[in-house]
Amino acid sequence: MSPARLETFADGVFAIAATLLILTVDGAVGGEGIDLGADLAHAWPAYVGYAVSFMTIGVMWINHHTVMDLVARVDRRFLIANLGLLMCIAFVPFPTRLMAEHIRGAGAESAALAYGFTLTATALFFNTVWFYAAIGGRLLRADCDPRVVAGISRTYRIGPLIYLGAGLVAFASPTASALLYLAITVFYILESSIFGGRQTVGD
Amino acid sequence: MSPARLETFADGVFAIAATLLILTVDGAVGGEGIDLGADLAHAWPAYVGYAVSFMTIGVMWINHHTVMDLVARVDRRFLIANLGLLMCIAFVPFPTRLMAEHIRGAGAESAALAYGFTLTATALFFNTVWFYAAIGGRLLRADCDPRVVAGISRTYRIGPLIYLGAGLVAFASPTASALLYLAITVFYILESSIFGGRQTVGD
Amino acid sequence: MSPARLETFADGVFAIAATLLILTVDGAVGGEGIDLGADLAHAWPAYVGYAVSFMTIGVMWINHHTVMDLVARVDRRFLIANLGLLMCIAFVPFPTRLMAEHIRGAGAESAALAYGFTLTATALFFNTVWFYAAIGGRLLRADCDPRVVAGISRTYRIGPLIYLGAGLVAFASPTASALLYLAITVFYILESSIFGGRQTVGD
Amino acid sequence: MSPARLETFADGVFAIAATLLILTVDGAVGGEGIDLGADLAHAWPAYVGYAVSFMTIGVMWINHHTVMDLVARVDRRFLIANLGLLMCIAFVPFPTRLMAEHIRGAGAESAALAYGFTLTATALFFNTVWFYAAIGGRLLRADCDPRVVAGISRTYRIGPLIYLGAGLVAFASPTASALLYLAITVFYILESSIFGGRQTVGD
Numbered sequence: 182m183s184p185a186r187l188e189t190f191a192d193g194v195f196a197i198a199a200t201l202l203i204l205t206v207d208g209a210v211g212g213e214g215i216d217l218g219a220d221l222a223h224a225w226p227a228y229v230g231y232a233v234s235f236m237t238i239g240v241m242w243i244n245h246h247t248v249m250d251l252v253a254r255v256d257r258r259f260l261i262a263n264l265g266l267l268m269c270i271a272f273v274p275f276p277t278r279l280m281a282e283h284i285r286g287a288g289a290e291s292a293a294l295a296y297g298f299t300l301t302a303t304a305l306f307f308n309t310v311w312f313y314a315a316i317g318g319r320l321l322r323a324d325c326d327p328r329v330v331a332g333i334s335r336t337y338r339i340g341p342l343i344y345l346g347a348g349l350v351a352f353a354s355p356t357a358s359a360l361l362y363l364a365i366t367v368f369y370i371l372e373s374s375i376f377g378g379r380q381t382v383g384d
Numbered sequence: 385m386s387p388a389r390l391e392t393f394a395d396g397v398f399a400i401a402a403t404l405l406i407l408t409v410d411g412a413v414g415g416e417g418i419d420l421g422a423d424l425a426h427a428w429p430a431y432v433g434y435a436v437s438f439m440t441i442g443v444m445w446i447n448h449h450t451v452m453d454l455v456a457r458v459d460r461r462f463l464i465a466n467l468g469l470l471m472c473i474a475f476v477p478f479p480t481r482l483m484a485e486h487i488r489g490a491g492a493e494s495a496a497l498a499y500g501f502t503l504t505a506t507a508l509f510f511n512t513v514w515f516y517a518a519i520g521g522r523l524l525r526a527d528c529d530p531r532v533v534a535g536i537s538r539t540y541r542i543g544p545l546i547y548l549g550a551g552l553v554a555f556a557s558p559t560a561s562a563l564l565y566l567a568i569t570v571f572y573i574l575e576s577s578i579f580g581g582r583q584t585v586g587d
Numbered sequence: 588m589s590p591a592r593l594e595t596f597a598d599g600v601f602a603i604a605a606t607l608l609i610l611t612v613d614g615a616v617g618g619e620g621i622d623l624g625a626d627l628a629h630a631w632p633a634y635v636g637y638a639v640s641f642m643t644i645g646v647m648w649i650n651h652h653t654v655m656d657l658v659a660r661v662d663r664r665f666l667i668a669n670l671g672l673l674m675c676i677a678f679v680p681f682p683t684r685l686m687a688e689h690i691r692g693a694g695a696e697s698a699a700l701a702y703g704f705t706l707t708a709t710a711l712f713f714n715t716v717w718f719y720a721a722i723g724g725r726l727l728r729a730d731c732d733p734r735v736v737a738g739i740s741r742t743y744r745i746g747p748l749i750y751l752g753a754g755l756v757a758f759a760s761p762t763a764s765a766l767l768y769l770a771i772t773v774f775y776i777l778e779s780s781i782f783g784g785r786q787t788v789g790d
Numbered sequence: 791m792s793p794a795r796l797e798t799f800a801d802g803v804f805a806i807a808a809t810l811l812i813l814t815v816d817g818a819v820g821g822e823g824i825d826l827g828a829d830l831a832h833a834w835p836a837y838v839g840y841a842v843s844f845m846t847i848g849v850m851w852i853n854h855h856t857v858m859d860l861v862a863r864v865d866r867r868f869l870i871a872n873l874g875l876l877m878c879i880a881f882v883p884f885p886t887r888l889m890a891e892h893i894r895g896a897g898a899e900s901a902a903l904a905y906g907f908t909l910t911a912t913a914l915f916f917n918t919v920w921f922y923a924a925i926g927g928r929l930l931r932a933d934c935d936p937r938v939v940a941g942i943s944r945t946y947r948i949g950p951l952i953y954l955g956a957g958l959v960a961f962a963s964p965t966a967s968a969l970l971y972l973a974i975t976v977f978y979i980l981e982s983s984i985f986g987g988r989q990t991v992g993d
Contacts, residue, residue, distance in 0.1 A: 182852070182855050186797070193396060193801060194805050196393055196396030196400060197396070197400055197805060200396075200400040200474045203474055206478045207477070232471060239471075243463055246389060250385070257852070258982070258983040261848075264848035265845075268848075271808060271844065272840070279826070288826025291827040374460060374464040392595070395592070395599060399600050403604055404603075404607075405677070406607065407610075410680070413681075418693070420698060421694070424685075424701060439674065442674075446666055453588070598799050598802060602806060605876070606806040606810065607806075609883050623888070623892055623900040637881070641880070653791075
């Protein structure tokens with residue numbers, strides 16, 4: 182199988198998982214309310230959750246392509262590792278709904294933990310995908326810039342720690358945990374668009 | 385990342401968002417009614433909403449390709465702007481359901497406003513995408529016809545105003561607002577198919 | 588826009604509409620029953636409806652490619668006609684659910700009519716797409732075999748009549764109408780796989 | 791139609807069916823519980839079912855590409871056989887939900903049988919697709935290694951028996967049947983990633 186076929190399949194899962202997030206918003210506003218305007222205002226965590234998870238999945242889609250651009254060939258182990266990653270990506274709509282429904286209630290801690298653990302697992306699979314391809318240059322193109330490879334390795338290593346940390350904050354304050362998820366997404370967007378936007382991907 | 389990869393991902397989100405609109409119709413006709421014929425007739429706003437939103441998303445898909453045909457390269461800022469645009473497109477099924485359920489009830493004003501604000505935000509992101517690529521010719525192909533570029537800039541600038549205007553009409557009459565959304569879609573279809581159909585895209 | 592881009596978008600809508608049909612089956616078997624085996628047996632119309640609509644959408648996907656293989660270029664009117672066709676394809680899961688839920692009850696006539704009208708509209712849009720491309724050879728490749736073009740025109744012309752006829756039978760007997768939809772799908776599968784399978788597409 | 795077009799459509803159905811599995815998890819945790827943490831813990835069969843079905847569909851996607859890599863051309867019968875296969879793949883989310891909801895209750899036997907029959911039918915269609923292409927080398931590339939072809943034929947032949955066997959175990963013990971589905975998936979993953987990972991696909 183060529184890297185291009187894997188990219189097509191992965192693009193499909195990323196796009197569907199992101200688009201299915203709208204079902205979270207759909208579920209947050211019932212059709213029976215007597216004051217739709219108040220219902221819509223009250224559902225604001227669903228909109229924030231939708232935006233945070235959509236952009237998180239979107240940034241991960243960009244990162245996945247950054248990796249695939251460096252990959253020259255794929256083997257079955259690499260495909261299986263990617264399936265694990267996509268399994269986590271497709272799972273994101275579920276904790277997003279939990280956050281939207283419970284962040285203001287008794288289940289806030291559980292919801293924030295579920296969100297954090299899902300994204301920690303996603304980041305761990307991203308590391309599996311990357312280091313399986315990169316260690317010893319196993320699947321990478323021969324002409325990859327070693328500094329680019331080292332830079333990605335450095336960034337990926339801290340990803341699981343960041344999401345695990347933000348998740349564990351939920352034991353102290355689920356709201357702080359939710360704000361950290363928002364901040365992480367805003368940071369990734371700014372880091373891409375303000376600081377890194379004019380550079381070549383990977384520089 | 386090549387423009388082609390962005391197009392594949394964007395095509396996926398456009399196609400999924402349009403196809404998920406059927407869940408709006410599904411939700412408008414319950415399975416418990418004693419007279420299915422009457423239930424189906426009563427649900428007519430869901431069919432109109434389905435058609436209007438499907439064709440709106442479809443015309444936006446055509447417009448997105450018109451832009452991408454002029455784009456020679458993408459950078460990370462352009463990708464992030466496109467993610468924002470796709471986040472709005474994927475949101476459209478939600479206000480479509482609100483319109484279908486509430487346009488004949490007390491929530492009509494809120495529903496029409498939600499629809500208008502969603503499409504205004506979508507049009508604003510379309511402008512962000514376009515002007516980021518076009519200003520100073522930053523990402524455009526060197527051989528773009530300047531009159532084509534100027535024509536798109538002129539058309540895009542008024543898009544947010546049209547949808548914001550149609551949305552604000554809801555304070556006076558939600559029905560008038562809904563009719564305006566219908567008229568805007570019909571206009572875009574006619575403008576493409578009757579007047580512009582035989583010309584080269586962008587002329 | 589190249590024909591290839593339209594095919595990618597259309598493939599997406601065909602694939603998503605077909606895959607969403609499983610929600611019909613999901614809705615037909617509640618989670619609260621005391622005897623799951625009996626519930627699963629009782630839901631047999633949902634399985635038949637799933638199979639008939641999945642294969643109908645699949646055969647239409649094959650036919651759409653047969654048309655696109657003959658098309659050399661697309662214009663905006665052709666794109667709009669295709670959007671109308673895809674709008675009908677994405678609608679199919681809705682009348683499929685109606686059939687699955689109501690074919691054994693008081694709403695059988697309405698459900699069978701809804702199914703027939705949806706597929707009649709789909710067939711009409713297929714004609715619009717085809718004859719817009721084919722009349723005067725407007726969008727076709729120069730080397731198309733005139734007998735192939737005439738053969739498709741002949742076949743497509745009777746499509747709407749077949750589905751309209753099967754739909755109108757519902758006034759006499761919704762069950763007969765449902766059996767006709769099943770028979771039409773079986774005929775298309777047999778016609779493709781038994782009689783036409785070894786020939787070149789279009790012969 | 792070229793093999794590439796079939797692959798694009800098939801990739802779409804595989805990706806959508808896998809991503810829709812999250813609706814199973816969504817359905818397993820209601821929004822009304824008083825103790826979200828306990829609800830999330832209680833829903834563990836939904837997570838296992840999600841993972842097993844996601845990886846099963848993923849491995850089948852890899853296998854489908856292994857077949858398509860050997861295929862030089864497609865005819866209409868091959869397309870129809872593939873539609874049958876995809877119809878089964880898109881059905882998998884339904885018995886997955888049944889397993890998640892009923893494996894601990896009175897419906898466990900029916901749920902395990904439904905899962906087993908769905909995967910048996912999927913494996914039978916895989917055989918139909920493969921042997922239609924392979925017998926007499928009908929659709930295969932001329933340069934296929936006969937040992938590779940014989941190896942796939944041997945592996946595919948036992949697939950339906952394995953899933954039928956695991957399903958029939960449900961008459962004795964639905965739990966044993968569920969554990970067998972898990973074991974089969976783990977075996978396919980290990981067989982791909984540990985034993986076969988470094989080899990060329992098909993060796």
